[in-house]
Amino acid sequence: MEIVSPILTPFNSDGTINKEALKQHATNLLNKGVDLIFLNGTTGLGPALSKEEKKENLRVLSDLSNKIIFQVGDLNLNNVIELIKFASDYDLRAIASYSPYYFPRLPEKWLIKYFQIIASQSRHPVYLYNYPSATGYDISAKLLSKFGLELAGVKDTNQDLAHSMEFKTTFPKMKVYNGSDTLAFYSLLSLDGTVASMSNCLPTVFKEMKEAVARGDARKAMTFQKLITSLVEMARKYGQLGSLYVLTEITQGYKVGGPRPPIFPLDETESKDLRTEVENFLKGLGVST
Template sequence: MNDFIVPIVTPFTSDNTIDKAKLRRHADYLFKNGVDQLLLAGSTGLGPSISTNEKISLLEEFEDLPDKVILQVGGLDIEESKSLAMAAKKHNIAAIAALPPYYYPRVPEEWYSRYFREISEIYPTLAYNFPLTTGYNIFPPLIKKVNREGGNIIGIKETLPDLAHMLNFKWEFSPSFKVYCGPDPLIYPSIKAGMDGVVAGSGNYAPSLVNAIISDMDNNGMKSQKTLSTLTSVVQKYGQWAANYSMIRILLKYDAGMPRSPMYALSTEQENALEKEVTALLNAKQ
């Protein structure tokens, strides 16, 4: 069985505070529509803009469903990351995820391994590989070194358009090590190749379409993947980090809040244009 994880959007209000009611409503909808777990404060959730206290409040919002959530704790302050790992341990959630330290170039490899070890020795961790945003690409030898020295990296979320890179982790580690596909266009080929599941941002607004790929690989999975890939390419034109919120209104017909600036919400005109494109696309696929 393949895991379907959604990096849930974080609903914000017009004054940039988190709207907990809209967060929970959206989460409940996703759980009812085939989503197994949520990644809190990930890239799609605008995690880098969320404070430590806010991240802890997200954990508290799901204290009744600890096995359903994963918290992204990585950042540039190791003490904050460790504090969040301890909070995750206290709430007994499924796992934590951690981006490598970002922004700074020419960081020694040893610093990355030490960083991941210090976090993962506190709580089971998914390495979060997103080299486009972090400037660093995680490879199997780093994870092996971390675990050999006392860390506990239990899997990886691969957010890069490189299926061969994902396969390296499947080949280099035991079956218990989870390898998750991040890019929406690679869901079908990654599952076909043996990955353990997906962490799909498009699951926020098209969970049924993602499920159609995962659950029907031998029949209509490729067709569903083509539709999803075309859909996400349209969303990206409008700035996906904000357009995700608009897509929830367009396809799911409810409000999941707005992004936090400087990821600026689409204007009414932009959202209407997006809706027109999406409607035309989906009607053409029927």
């Protein structure tokens, strides 16, 4: 049972990556009980990073590389292959990729081919990042099975837990994580773990939820899930990706820079309102974050 943190990418105001903040944040998350870091994911603004920035993120976290799943997806397959080659010098847990996106009506065969090429190039285990509502394509267990493609793992960002569980029943050896914050408790209970963006700002809550699941205390674990879901609702009012930078600063006590347009930072009033709401909410609960 693992907590995987899709780490946010901290940007400076000039749009460059704040490397010190990235290192500090990753180290803090792992110290507080997060098991693995998902680098260049959605929360890390992966689709908006250049190939050089994706490499840079891994260089910055090279000391922690065996705790990293390195996301390499791109619409330019040459970039994907270059990133896989680059990654081969690092001792990674896995590489991962979302499917091709944007282009409509891609034949199933082409989607599968993309992952077959990745698998043929990588010396590391390959994890599928399936996010149908973002990419427009569902790389389901049925589809993998239809083409006989076995991958080492999957992060399924899906509100349908049965869809994630189908990977496990079809491929018992596959590592299966659900990527929805609102299903983190159920993912810890029934899958190999959760990949949850809220673990950026609530690492200790996630760790305690995992411990509660491990000792069979579902009621306690549910209280943590409710807290996580409440924070998601607060964050979504202002745009969840931008809000996460503010939430992380509030709960972890250090600056993690800001997002980069087209993911815009919260303005001063929004940040203040979010801070007030979150601090008031957490005050009564007596939980560590």
